[in-house]
Amino acid sequence: MAGLPLRLFNTLGRELQEFAPLEPGRARVYTCGPTVYAYQHIGNLRAYVFADTLRRVLEWKGYEVVQVINITDVGHLTSDMDEGEDKLELASQREGRSVWDIAAHYTDVFMGDLAKVRVRPATVWPRATEHVEEMIEFARALEEKGYAYRLEAGLFFDTSKLSDYGKLALLDLEGLQEGARVAPIPGKRNPTDFALWRASPTDAERLMEWDSPWGKGAPGWHLECSVMSMKYLGERFDLHTGGVDHIPVHHTNEIAQSEAYLGGAWVPYWLHNEFIGLGETKMSKSKGGTLLLSDLERQGFHPLSYRFLLLGSHYRNQTEFTWRGLEGARVAQRRLLERLRERIPAGGEPLAYDQAWARLDGSARAHLEGLDAAVSADLKTAQALAVLTQLSRDADVPAGDLAVLVAAFEAVLAVGLLDLAPEDLDPPARELMLEVGEVERLLADREEARRSRDFASADEIRDMLDRLGVEVQDTPTGTTWRVRPAVGQREAGRD
């Protein structure tokens, strides 16, 4: 594969490791997707921008990538396994729509948001509800192998059967036993045991339930990821991504049931993104305090400015979202585009490493290698942006080479380097308060005053237009004007 070896931080082992696929030239990736009972906030989006970056880098280096992102459209519970209410059912009651409508609606919005931040569509988007049969089969196989036991609450996985349970999260099982668990399920053998099948309550009917060898109920949360990933990627595949919150429970249990099922090692590389903070608390779908991509757009920001902001920090670092930070990213991105557009026209296609390499000669190739060095070191997109910024200021790089290099950067970063104009990042203008002809007449008057060196009158006209929301700029090629942007961009957040 092209360029330097790709080094990634593997949560399994907590160290940087060189990526080596199970099958040469092919990378199979599973990305933990959302539960679609609510809008995905901008913190959620980071997980997919991260996974997208991984995918783009792999493809850029010449791997054939297959990526699966699941859609969890089965409700799971709001608290412990036999407590609380189903989140999808809750949303259904709240919004007066069927659970199926709820799932469909939030799935659509989610995919729309991903498209806006240029996260490429997954190769497959499997839905949990379409794989319940396979999940039942999987659970039955585990039961046959002696890894499961039945309780009134459903079918449970016996984590004590695995000697290395918790290896991903470095769980301290002794410590866990002492930890106060909420509402323990009667009969559970170990605190870490989890449901493969959740039996429906006998006194109430669930909106989503299926028949199974263990009675009516719904599949355990972790089951779908094991089942759907194996179905679409093969029993063993290369990479599994998700947020750090999944490490201790969800991914730990996925590994447990999958390795029990296979009788051996499952996925070699586990990658996790850190959280985005928002002021005092993290963003949480259940606790509120979230921002949506549409909130950012309402404040006049282009979705790709949010992507630009995200790429400015490493995916494994907790960072804070602030409006100031987003504004900073917007300005930086705009200036970058301005410098690029001065030298190379918009258009063209993103270029993979090999394609770019073939079109460059010795000195320009060093810049390509700079990009490769950055992304090959655990996807250091921030460093890639720094390299790009330097490049955009380097007058020694011929325009032809620059165009090739920018196309290579765009292939990995996807921040609009090829197709956006700087103005595309500006907030939308507000309503013009006077006729366009009027503005132009006033500007003509001003131009005349300037020509006769009556600057007092000229400035008076400019001030007046400014009060009406029209910004006037004198440039070497003449005077231009625009309606001042509509929004004060810092209405929310803590700054």
Add this chain to the structure above:
RNA sequence: GGCGCGGUGGCCGAGGGGUUAGGCGGCGGCCUGCAAAGCCGUGUACACCGGUUCGAAUCCGGUCCGCGCCUCCA
């Protein structure tokens, strides 16, 4: 309480034993009749206390502070 991750110049954020991260803002300059925009220049920072070392922001130990997970959550 257990496990995990951090504390970098006004702000955000890279880096990671001796050579510039970068961005935003500020300041100075160029340009401009003046502005605006743009461009150029400008910051010797790395929580605290010890230790290792010729040399530590970077390694080790401790302290303080923050965050995440342990319960649905990216």
